[in-house]
Amino acid sequence: MTFGIDSRDIALAGAALALLLGPSLRASEPIDPGRFETLHRTIQPRPDEERWLQIPWETSLWEARRKASAEGKPILLWEMDGNPLGCT
């Protein structure tokens, strides 16, 4: 009598293992390393999306007040829930 493992046995073992591990909930595919750089660049802002950052925004109202008084200028305050430079 001989014992062997054929492709049907392997398929059954694989199915049993999958049942033991549970179904994967995820659908997303791994990211292709060859596309990494392009993808990383695509997500970052383009220069035309950052024109508002050419304004030299201060991030401290107190420091802006001191600077305004020293330079003789009024203050322009952009106050939002979520920092305008950091949230959206």
Place this chain on the structure above:
Amino acid sequence: MASEDFIPVVGDDWYQRRRQDAEGEFLRKVAGQGPRGGQGGTLQGIYTLTPDGTLLAYKNAGQAPDVMREVLRNALDAWNRLPESRRRSAAIASEDLGTVDAQYDRTPPEGGLIVKVFTRALERDESGDDPNVYSCAPGRGGEAARDHLWLTEEDWKALIPEDPTPGQMISIPDRVVRRIVRFHLVDNTRGEPPFWGDEEVREATMTLTVEDVSPDRVRLRLVGNALLATSADVSQADRGYDASLLGVVEIDRPSRSITRFDVVALGDHWGEGPYTRGARPGRSPLGVAFMLVDGSNPADRIAPQASRFLPGYLEP
């Protein structure tokens, strides 16, 4: 006009309206002269003011450039009518802030790293020829949103292997994995996003492998995935993100410092939060890109949106 005629400044109102120090009192004094009032709820808006705290003009929001320009012109007219003594004051220019309300003031962790985080709604290749080609979706949340990931000194030092050899696996602290997935794999392209609760992290894995070693440099590859969903039955979740991650981390060996932290998360997102209405229907690709910055630009030192409760952000 904003750059030349004014001192422009931004503020996160969630902190600013709460802070109990001279800066908070100053803001409330200014806001009290406008339609927001100085007490209670939100003080959001665009203010022009004098250094001694007189409101010149207020506008709720600045989406209409012509209207905003007119508001700024009127403010400048009012400013120019003030006597010189009101416009320049050596006393104010040297006034000390005094004790800062640390509960509502955030600075990057000492010795830590700042990682810029951009998020963008993407579209798959329109021709359908290549499902792996993505482009921006302007006007539909396609503009890049921004936030910052803070890594403490203890966090980033844990990523540096003592004796690196190719193929070696580096364990990423669980707190770093949780911080990234819960607070930075979010759709903030339309406003303040809801963050993921701990119980909403269905899967989260990240591995860091030594890929290349030279006398000067070590390159590590980060691979991971995350499944985030508001329901354990993901098919029924009204909000979710099913993403893969890939990244490159580089270490300068002589200084034992991290010089590159480029990571991408890509996957399908669905659903919206109370302040992010108007999501695209169904599941659509959302990309998140991480990159190291040195913090020399004040804009890069803005606190992570999720750090309002700082201990919970650092140890999620």
